[in-house]
Amino acid sequence: MHDFCFTIPYGLILVAGGIVGYARKGSTASLAGGLGTGLVLLLAGYLSLQAFHKRKNSYLALILETACAALLTWVMVHRYLQTSKIMPAGVVAGISAVMTVFYLYKIITGGNHFPTKSE
Numbered sequence: 001m002h003d004f005c006f007t008i009p010y011g012l013i014l015v016a017g018g019i020v021g022y023a024r025k026g027s028t029a030s031l032a033g034g035l036g037t038g039l040v041l042l043l044a045g046y047l048s049l050q051a052f053h054k055r056k057n058s059y060l061a062l063i064l065e066t067a068c069a070a071l072l073t074w075v076m077v078h079r080y081l082q083t084s085k086i087m088p089a090g091v092v093a094g095i096s097a098v099m100t101v102f103y104l105y106k107i108i109t110g111g112n113h114f115p116t117k118s119e
Helices: 004-025 028-053 059-083 086-108
Strands: none
Touching: 004 028, 004 059, 004 086, 028 059, 059 086
């Protein structure tokens, strides 16, 4: 599976979550965190998609994706430990941890793999 297939929806969910958190509770931290992380992930997903069209890997995108997911995991786990609320901190921490493992797997295995063209 190519990383942009997960990164773009993941980024959109984070952007939406930041906007919803701000709209419901007026949390500027939620807005900044959701929008900031989500937009960086959308940029990384776009870079990865463009590299995919050229049948190449974007290691910059993989590094951005991994860093964002790992940072978000760390922040949301600490938030969950402070509040003990499964929603949204626990859910975001869990999803981010899974995404971090996925991105690390992609880095370890050499990025996206492209089948050879048969003529």
